[in-house]
Structure formats: structure tokens, C-alpha cells
Amino acid sequence: MSCVLPPETLDLIIDHLHDERAALKTCCIVSKSWVPRTRSHLFACVELNASKSHMARWKKTFPDPFNSPACYTSTLCISDLPTPTVTDTDVGIWIRTFCNVVHLELSSVGLTALVLLYELSPTVRSLRLTHSTTEVFDLICSFPLLEDLELITPASERDTGSWNIPSTSPKLTGTLALRTLGTTTLITRRLLDLPGGLHFSKIDAMFFEDEAESVKDLVLACSDTLESLSTLCCPSCASPSTPMTDQYLTAIHRRRHTNTSSA
């Protein structure tokens, strides 16, 4: 006589194994009914680094994008996404199968490649951009539920002055983290132009002292909602990446990591 467990109970059992990858892989081949829940843990966080051939391997493993486990991914990290060429016509198709992402991290992704990620997932709530262009506001505004935004050391860019302000923008009610030495004024001006306004509860900003006025405007814009303010004002003589700033950020990161681990 077979004993059939209710699906809710099976889900609970699988959830208990969320950090046991070997066990999850075994569960995945037990039965078709076990596949969705195990995949939701196995593929919760996906890192695609183009320079490490992650994308080629993903496409080889899951040649049919619509049957891939991309829909289970809640945290997606993409690095070094190259500018798509005519031979990459399928890139946009398979990248859009990551349709339930909540946390999106992009590193070294150029403007042309960024376009592929517009409206990637309506559920994105947190966006982290590292070594990216400052022209990221169309991307930002394509995520209607976006709350947290982190911008890190974009390359210094010339301010073109005018730009096409998006017609709508997300609420932006979470954390704003800026590591934008040299481009803070440009970034804050764009942020302040957003039609939905700014409602951040936490601002953590690192900037040059001659950019302090723009940070002041940013704080003023969030003045009704602000709960936490952290500032790091660097001397203007420091370049965006000097041993001093790097050393400090490493020390801060180490301290935060230690606090998290001990917690």
C-alpha cells in the first residue's frame, strides 16, 4: 500500500533541506512532483559571469529557455555581459526567462547590454549596479516595485545636461547606497528628476566634499521618510580609487561582514 503525503507536507520537508544542495539534487530526481520545490531552492541564486563562460554553460545545460529553471531564480547576478552581436539573437530571449527575480546585481554591463534587461522582471525590489554606466535610469524605472538601489563607482562621465525623463518611476522606499565619487552630482540630479519622487528610508552615501550640496538635496528630498543617514565625505583631492578610500571601504566591509557572521 502506498502512502501519499499531501503536497504541503512534501514542500515543508524540502524546505528544511534548503541549504543541503546534495540532498536537493537527489530530491529533484525522485519524482516530477518534487521538481518545482527543489528547483526553487537550487536555483534561488544564480550568478552569470560571461567572462567565466557561465552563460554559455547555462545555455548548453538548458537549451530550451522556456523549460529552464530560470523562473525559480530570485537573486540574479550578471557580470561582464558583452554587447550583443547579430549572432547573439537568442540572448534577449533566454535572459528574459528570469522573470521572477527580486534582487538583481549587475556588474560591468554596458549600455547596449543593459537594454536587454529592461523590464526583466516586474518583481525586482533591489538593484545593485557596479562599474556600470550612469545612464541607468531607464533600467531603474522599468522595475515598478523597486525599493533598494545601490550604485557603485560608475566610470566618470561627462554630464550631457538634458535627458529624457521617464514618465513613471518606482516608489524607491528602501535603501539608497551611493559609492559614486566624481559622479554623485550627476546621479543625484537624475534621481531628483524622477517623476515619482524619492522616499528612501535609508541613505548611505560616499562622495567628494564638493558634491556635498547635491547629497544635501537628496536628503532634503527624502526628508519626510528618512530613518537612517550615513555619510562618507572624501577630500576632493582623493581620486575615485585611492589606497585611502579602498583601504577604508575594505575595513568597513570587513567590519560589516564580521558583525553579520557573529549575528
Added chain:
Amino acid sequence: MNSGVQWITTTLQTVKSKNLQHITINQIGPFPGTIGEEIHRGWKDLDQLLVRFWSSHSIRPQVVYMVGNGGELRDLLPSLWPELTRRGLVDLIEVS
């Protein structure tokens, strides 16, 4: 945080939120050997403002600095923020 902190004072004066709970000021570089009168006055203004924030919002400001780069800050703080230091209302955090 550089030697001049007037901008922090004027910025905090604009915050209307009743939910403000945390203020963290990071010190990246070394402090100048001699602190000018204007800079000193800027710090004292911030001292008074942060004392008011403590009274109205119970906020304890944090100052994070790197040992070796701003190592003397611990010694300077009693003269820069006399009221906060006297009342023990500031958390000084060293990172290394």
C-alpha cells in the same frame, strides 16, 4: 567627514522625518594638525544640533573612523563635540 561639517548641520536641519533613528558619520582621512576657528565652530554647531536630536529623537550619532588615518579623533572629540562627549551620547567606532 572632513574637517568642515557645516553641510551636515544644514542638511540635518532640513530633515522633517519623525522616524529618523540613525546618524552615522564616517571619517576617512587624517585630521589636520591644527584646526581653524571656523572648522571648530562648525563642529560645535553640529554638537548642539546632535544634542537636540538626542533630546527629540533619542538618536545616538555614530562616528566611524579608521585607526591610523584618523587615530587622533578619539582625543580630539571632547573639544569638537564637548556636549555630546560630556553626556556620553556619541558612539565612536574604530575599524582597522
